[in-house]
Amino acid sequence: MNAITYFPGCSLKDSAASFERSTVAVMERLGHPLEELPRWTCCGTVAALATDDLMHLVAAVRNFERAQKIEAEEIVAPCAMCFNTLRQVAMRVNVDVEARDKINAFMNEEEDYEGGVAVRHLLEILRDRVGWDAIEEKVTEPLFDLPVSAYYGCTLVRPSGVGIDDPAAPAVLGDLLEALGATVVKTPFDTECCGSYQVVDRRDLAVDRSLRILRAAITRGAAVIATSCPLCQYNLEEARRGALAEGMLVEATAPVVAYFTELMAAAMGLDEELLPADLRAAVVRSRETTPEGV
Amino acid sequence: MTDEKPTQIFIMGKAYDVPPGVTIMDAMEYAGYRFVRGAGCRSGFCGACGTVYRKEGDYRFEFALACQEMVQDGMHLTQLPFTPAPRAAYELPSLDSSENVLLQYYPEIARCVSCNTCTKACPQDLEVMEYVQAALRGDLAEVAALSFDCIQCGLCAMRCPADIKHYHMAQLARRLLSVSASPVPEHLTERLKAMASGACGEELDELVGLDVDALKERYSAREIEPAAEGAA
Secondary structure (H helix, E strand, O other): OEEEEEEEOOOOHHHOOOHHHHHHHHHHOOOOOOOOOOOOOOOOOOOHEEEOHHHHHHHHHHHHHHHHHOOOOOOOOOOHHHHHHHHHHHHOOOOOOHHHHHHHOOOOOOOOOOOOEEEEHHHHHHHHHHHHHHHHHHHOOOOOOOEEEEOOOOOOOOOOOOOOOOOOOHHHHHHHHOOOEEEEEEOOOOOOOOOOOOHHHOOHHHHHHHHHHHHHHHHHHOOOEEEHHHHHOOOHHHHHHHHHHHHOOOOOOOOOEEEEHHHHHHHHHOOOHHHOOOHHHHHHHHHHOOOOOO | OOOOOEEEEOOOOEEEEEEOOEEEHHHHOOOOOOOOOOOOOOOOOOOOOOOEEEEOOOOOEEEEEEEOOOOOOEEOOOOOOOOOOOOOOHHHHHHHOOOHHHHHOHHHHHOEEEOOHHHHEEEEEHHHHHHHHHHHOOOOHHHHHHHHOOOOHHHHHHOOOOHHHHHHHHHHHHHHHHHHHOOOOOHHHHHHHHHOOOOOOHHHHHHHHHHHHHHHHHOOOOOOOOOOOOOO
16 A cells, blocks of 8 residues: 655644654554655645735645655645645645746746645545544554543634535544544534634633633533644643643643544554653543443 | 956946956956955855856846856856844753754744745755754754755845844754754863863963964964874
8 A cells, every 4th residue: 555645744843743653653553654745844834824925835835846746646734734724725726827837937946836736634534545444443442431522623624625524513533533432522612713823922812712612621521632733732731731720720620632643542552652641641540430341 | 367268247237357267256356356345265165255146148146155156258246245144142051952942043934935045045055945944843953964064154044035044043953953962072071171270371372472474374384183193
């Protein structure tokens, strides 16, 4: 089977290193090894697309050109933010020949990008190519009775046409968690924004939004919130840390925030080193409370 | 001047005939310019003479070191005295390289749009944009490896639409790496200790007392790399 061309993105190499480690390990276990796109650059981030100019598309197109160079028809991103940015640009330059020509003329040190490279999120590969059944087969330590909130945020599902699932009632992450044996906890905040980049200029705003997401999960008994974006992860963790310090939340009920691939690694019995201590503790706790024979 | 046909260049718009096969710097001096800044080692190493030029019929800027690049017919030239690019102030031993220090001291690297203009401007042919990208993901070793041959000419920073100070940032990366990942050299530690306790004091006093000509003589006669014992 051909390896999947993988676009890590900057965060997975830095602040979200555990996202990358668990991603690489679970895909290896599933028999779909990842091969890192050579000489990839920053995707540009969704914020860059807020400006209506071609310059901010260059970063993404350069990555497509590098995928084209190795004859890869698609690139797969685990980070929801990178995925969203790259797919939005792909959807534009794969059809807008005028924009593509202009970018190609600017990037005169590279081969022309001809269009046609598809961008997929890792969850799409798991759902559409690997399949929930195949994942379930690899689960050796099911997360029985672990209540997990499937937090989508914005970039996995919006805008419609770009997102990987129904923007109002997505199922993909919940379906994955069920395949791992977890109990999915639905909240009205599953597709609410965490505050995103506002954390830089309006920290209070991001903390406020993230706290609402955390509280909705607590009210419904979630032990873990599953994420797919390093920025969501950061905002939720920061809000959690602050609220614990100020006594607004208590350790016993505040859900652990974890990447979905870390939960997969836990269910597949992969090296415990892959799991952050707080997630490992939550998984152990849920197993201890699970009655024999379940 | 030889019998060869002279090369015609344009310095700040004015035509000059200069001998063929000389460097941009020599040609400009031949034409009567005198460099106070924008010239240094004249050996392609110090980075003081980073320069830009255009050739007739070509829409692109070309980049070079004036002391290394030979003049060509139809070159349009000037010489850049300096690149204004502030360097961050830091206390190296107090930096925590587990954090992305590069992003802290040079936050503008986050403005990189991968346009690659810096790479096109590098007279050393370094993959400048690639090392900025490596810096964004905190990969000190990659930044250091890709920027190792940087001579700090500053042309990358001059051209960057995102106002990144590539070469200063890469220097910080190399310094961080040397502090965090390289072994402490024993001989250097010993030497520093000796100097702190007054070794070389007399020799230094003697040098301070010399006049310029005597200093020049000493400098020219200096032994750069002492021959290893037993070497032929």
